[in-house]
Amino acid sequence: MILIHCPYCDEKRAEIEFAYAGEAHISRPVDPSTYGDEEWERYLFIRANPKGRHHERWRHIHGCGRFFNAVRDTVTDKFETTYKAGEPRK
Amino acid sequence: MSDLLTRAEPVPTAPFAADGVTISLAPPMARYSLRARQGQALETLLGVKVPKKIGATEGGIACLGPDEWLMRAPAGTSIPMAAGLAIAVTDVSERSICLCVEGPRAAQLIMSGCPQDLELFPVGKATRTIFETVEIILIRNSNDQFHIEVWRSFSSWLWTALTTTASH
Numbered sequence: 001m002i003l004i005h006c007p008y009c010d011e012k013r014a015e016i017e018f019a020y021a022g023e024a025h026i027s028r029p030v031d032p033s034t035y036g037d038e039e040w041e042r043y044l045f046i047r048a049n050p051k052g053r054h055h056e057r058w059r060h061i062h063g064c065g066r067f068f069n070a071v072r073d074t075v076t077d078k079f080e081t082t083y084k085a086g087e088p089r090k
Numbered sequence: 091m092s093d094l095l096t097r098a099e100p101v102p103t104a105p106f107a108a109d110g111v112t113i114s115l116a117p118p119m120a121r122y123s124l125r126a127r128q129g130q131a132l133e134t135l136l137g138v139k140v141p142k143k144i145g146a147t148e149g150g151i152a153c154l155g156p157d158e159w160l161m162r163a164p165a166g167t168s169i170p171m172a173a174g175l176a177i178a179v180t181d182v183s184e185r186s187i188c189l190c191v192e193g194p195r196a197a198q199l200i201m202s203g204c205p206q207d208l209e210l211f212p213v214g215k216a217t218r219t220i221f222e223t224v225e226i227i228l229i230r231n232s233n234d235q236f237h238i239e240v241w242r243s244f245s246s247w248l249w250t251a252l253t254t255t256a257s258h
Binding site: 001063066 | 145154205
């Protein structure tokens with residue numbers, strides 16, 4: 001059982017309480033009307049997909065309900081750290 | 091009209107007893123989901139102290155998240171209108187039922203399907219969590235007594251799961 005530290009509850013809780021929510025720190029286009037097809041494609045679909053250290057969003061859905069960010073190694077599945085949504089990239 | 095309606099419960103109203111644990115349906119109660127950015131606003135509305143730490147309970151109010159509280163009170167309790175305050179109050183009295191699990195084996199029974207470590211779960215703590223695949227709100231009232239708040243439609247499954255496990 002993987003334990004994930006929820007930065008809001010400040011507790012380590014079982015992975016089964018959490019939901020994965022994709023890559024973190026993807027900002028919305030400031031002015032969407034200026035975006036062409038390629039830029040939309042990049043924003044909507046193209047992801048870093050690294051082998052190793054990955055910044056991603058998780059949600060403590062069966063807990064406090066909050067989204068937060070995590071740094072996880074995609075090879076070892078180890079969580080390096082978790083931090084609240086809105087905090088700078090770690 | 092309403093006096094012609096009879097209340098139907100999704101689980102047996104007779105308590106279930108097994109070796110070291112009893113499971114019973116708690117009587118109907120009023121439940122309110124309270125959402126606010128600041129707990130202070132809720133204190134202004136309700137006139138009572140509201141727990142600020144996630145997981146803490148105080149006078150029937152549990153802090154479930156950074157902006158979310160669950161208030162449980164005797165059936166029929168109403169709370170004042172929150173006009174002018176940045177608060178969302180929702181009556182969720184009939185959304186869930188409460189199963190009361192008590193006895194020396196209560197913690198062991200709940201841990202059979204719930205990832206919480208109840209040896210480290212203090213009395214007075216309340217949290218949303220999961221039992222197998224069913225979301226629950228677990229409240230520890232005393233060392234040997236827990237309340238499990240579960241959505242009505244999931245409750246007959248949970249009752250079967252708990253009673254089956256308890257009789258083994």
